[in-house]
Amino acid sequence: MPQFMMLLHSEPAPEGAYTPEEIQSVVQKYQEWSEKMGAAGKLAGGNKLANNPGKVLRGTDTVSVVDGPFAETKEVIGGYFVLEAKDYDEAAELSKSCPHLTFGGTIELRQIDGM
Amino acid sequence: MSIAGPEARNVDGLVDHLFRHSAGQIVSSLTRVFGPADLELVEDAVQEAMEKALRHWPFRGIPDNPGGWLFAVARNAALDKVRHRFRRADAASQIVALMEAKLEQMPMPVLAREIADDQLRMIFTCCHPAIPADARVALTLKTVGGFGVREIARAFLADERTVAQRLVRAKQRIREQRIPFTVPEPDELGERLRSVLDVLYLMFNDGYDALDGDSVVRRDVCAEALRLVEIVAEHPDSGLPETRALAALICFQAARFPARQDPAGDLLLLSEQDRSSWDRALIERGARHMECAADGDNLTTFHVEAGIAACHAVAPSFDETDWHAILGYYDTLVRLADSPVIVLNRAVAVAMVEGPAAGLAALEAVVGHPALRRYYLLPATRGEFHRRLDEPVRARRYFEEALEISGAAPVRRFLQRRIAALTPAENR
Numbered sequence: 422m423p424q425f426m427m428l429l430h431s432e433p434a435p436e437g438a439y440t441p442e443e444i445q446s447v448v449q450k451y452q453e454w455s456e457k458m459g460a461a462g463k464l465a466g467g468n469k470l471a472n473n474p475g476k477v478l479r480g481t482d483t484v485s486v487v488d489g490p491f492a493e494t495k496e497v498i499g500g501y502f503v504l505e506a507k508d509y510d511e512a513a514e515l516s517k518s519c520p521h522l523t524f525g526g527t528i529e530l531r532q533i534d535g536m
Numbered sequence: 537m538s539i540a541g542p543e544a545r546n547v548d549g550l551v552d553h554l555f556r557h558s559a560g561q562i563v564s565s566l567t568r569v570f571g572p573a574d575l576e577l578v579e580d581a582v583q584e585a586m587e588k589a590l591r592h593w594p595f596r597g598i599p600d601n602p603g604g605w606l607f608a609v610a611r612n613a614a615l616d617k618v619r620h621r622f623r624r625a626d627a628a629s630q631i632v633a634l635m636e637a638k639l640e641q642m643p644m645p646v647l648a649r650e651i652a653d654d655q656l657r658m659i660f661t662c663c664h665p666a667i668p669a670d671a672r673v674a675l676t677l678k679t680v681g682g683f684g685v686r687e688i689a690r691a692f693l694a695d696e697r698t699v700a701q702r703l704v705r706a707k708q709r710i711r712e713q714r715i716p717f718t719v720p721e722p723d724e725l726g727e728r729l730r731s732v733l734d735v736l737y738l739m740f741n742d743g744y745d746a747l748d749g750d751s752v753v754r755r756d757v758c759a760e761a762l763r764l765v766e767i768v769a770e771h772p773d774s775g776l777p778e779t780r781a782l783a784a785l786i787c788f789q790a791a792r793f794p795a796r797q798d799p800a801g802d803l804l805l806l807s808e809q810d811r812s813s814w815d816r817a818l819i820e821r822g823a824r825h826m827e828c829a830a831d832g833d834n835l836t837t838f839h840v841e842a843g844i845a846a847c848h849a850v851a852p853s854f855d856e857t858d859w860h861a862i863l864g865y866y867d868t869l870v871r872l873a874d875s876p877v878i879v880l881n882r883a884v885a886v887a888m889v890e891g892p893a894a895g896l897a898a899l900e901a902v903v904g905h906p907a908l909r910r911y912y913l914l915p916a917t918r919g920e921f922h923r924r925l926d927e928p929v930r931a932r933r934y935f936e937e938a939l940e941i942s943g944a945a946p947v948r949r950f951l952q953r954r955i956a957a958l959t960p961a962e963n964r
Contacts, residue, residue, distance in 0.1 A: 440684020
């Protein structure tokens with residue numbers, strides 16, 4: 422079964438933007454989604470990426486290591502999920518139900534090239 | 537829609553209100569170490585822990601012990617803030633070391649008793665008489681209950697900024713007055729407890745009466761008042777008869793919460809409510825508090841109000857309500873507290889026992905009272921008495937007067953229904 426990577430882009434919420442009860446409802450919605458995907462055998466994994474900028478490496482003989490990448494916007498990739506689906510259509514259909522979209526984020530879907 | 541049922545756990549999900557309740561518990565427990573002067577630091581640390589969960593749990597799943605996870609992260613965040621502060625101030629590192637030692641060995645309070653003790657201290661701190669009265673309810677909801685500023689504002693139809701400013705001033709007062717984090721000693725317990733009970737009474741009534749606010753948040757505010765009054769009632773130091781009386785009153789009132797509005801949000805009178813939807817378990821809990829409230833000879837308004845609420849709670853139907861007993865309680869209440877609202881409520885009981893004409897006569901004493909000038913229930917009650925006396929023209933006049941000064945939509949719809957129900961022939 423082909424695998425697809427869902428990269429979850431969003432703008433980090435400002436501090437103190439959510440009340441505890443609101444945080445609960447957000448966490449709950451993601452949990453329900455990943456459980457539904459898991460139960461259907463569609464979810465192969467996922468993880469949080471750290472909020473710091475990361476590094477960009479370039480060069481051949483002398484490799485430069487710099488902080489980045491810095492995009493024009495404040496958007497970051499907060500984390501990723503790995504889906505199992507037969508094609509892009511199915512993967513996109515599964516991603517559509519992800520609460521990330523409801524909360525204003527965007528999802529970048531990439532097929533993992535297994536060959 | 538139970539107000540105080542056992543907490544449901546969604547399958548593989550989170551206990552209801554986990555974040556809100558954890559926030560309240562962790563703020564209280566960390567304040568035991570930091571002291572109430574550093575409430576803001578503790579609150580910031582707890583908020584950080586919540587936000588960290590928000591970022592991680594969607595990807596990693598909910599940890600096995602979510603409350604313990606939040607506690608550990610909040611404690612470490614608080615510790616970091618202390619380190620940072622002393623580094624900046626270049627103060628003796630001994631203080632930091634001491635604080636670190638204290639915090640690092642601090643286990644998460646796991647016993648219900650420990651948690652309740654910390655929350656009880658926090659309640660006494662937030663309800664201290666030195667804190668402005670209008671800030672105590674909000675501060676208690678925020679600090680002990682884990683409510684957000686936005687939710688508090690929504691529940692009471694207040695401006696978010698106003699609520700935030702009140703909280704800032706309250707915390708400032710805690711620092712300036714060095715308000716301690718303790719259950720008061722017996723010699724000052726009386727006054728301090730009175731202030732706590734008044735705050736919880738107000739919290740419940742604000743949530744119960746504000747028909748216009750967000751109904752979910754209002755129900756949560758009432759449930760929180762119930763949770764807190766039971767913490768105060770079940771502690772040996774603060775569980776005095778008057779505390780038990782307030783706990784009983786809140787249980788009886790809360791039991792009716794699901795029945796007093798129809799699905800469209802319209803107000804239902806006691807006579808119209810479906811009594812089968814009253815929460816029997818809560819009524820029984822109220823009755824048990826009531827038994828404990830009977831100890832001693834200090835009769836408070838809470839006792840009497842609880843007595844009235846009990847009469848309603850145990851009446852199998854509206855017609856079988858013991859109005860004689862209720863009138864007796866109101867007679868006592870009028871002696872204990874000189875309030876025009878109580879006189880108004882007593883008149884309703886008088887009308888039930890002696891008829892609407894006697895009710896109108898009992899109202900005379902408060903007609904024109906300055907405190908009731910904008911109180912729609914006065915003209916609404918007068919209108920109701922005239923309706924029962926078969927005087928529809930007068931009834932209509934008073935209902936319309938009530939309509940003019942009432943802002944809440946459910947109340948306005950209720951009054952319009954009353955006017956429409958006056959028969960067409962009588963209707964002018």
